[in-house]
Amino acid sequence: MENNMIMVKSASDFTIVVNVPDIPLHRTWKKRGAQYPVDRKLLLQAYYDPSVEYLFKEGMLTTNDVEFLKEVGLIEEDGTAVVTPLTELKLSCLI
Numbered sequence: 613m614e615n616n617m618i619m620v621k622s623a624s625d626f627t628i629v630v631n632v633p634d635i636p637l638h639r640t641w642k643k644r645g646a647q648y649p650v651d652r653k654l655l656l657q658a659y660y661d662p663s664v665e666y667l668f669k670e671g672m673l674t675t676n677d678v679e680f681l682k683e684v685g686l687i688e689e690d691g692t693a694v695v696t697p698l699t700e701l702k703l704s705c706l707i
Contacts, residue, residue: 615651615673616651616653617649617651617652618651618652618680619647619650619675619676619677620639620647620649620655620673620674621641621645621647621648621673621674621675621676622642622643622645622646622672622673622674623644623671623673624641624644624672624673624677625643627640627641627642628640628641628672628673629665629689630663630673632643632657632658632661632664635654635657636654637650637651637658638656651706652680656680656683656684668684668686669686695699
């Protein structure tokens, strides 16, 4: 039987809440390193919500499930990470 759960880990020092009203997905990560299993189908549906996509693209939420990362386009088929360019706002925050 295929494992239908993906371990999602917080990489942020702040509390992260995922609450997608259209699907039954409600999770809270209270500290860095907190991990919770999330159903693969629900996570794939939730990923296309802009807020959940943002959390993964910015690295606030992570997972070691390579197949999931390939499906949503966070890593290439050859295993290299997709690089997102810095926006003016992000660049100004770093300076």
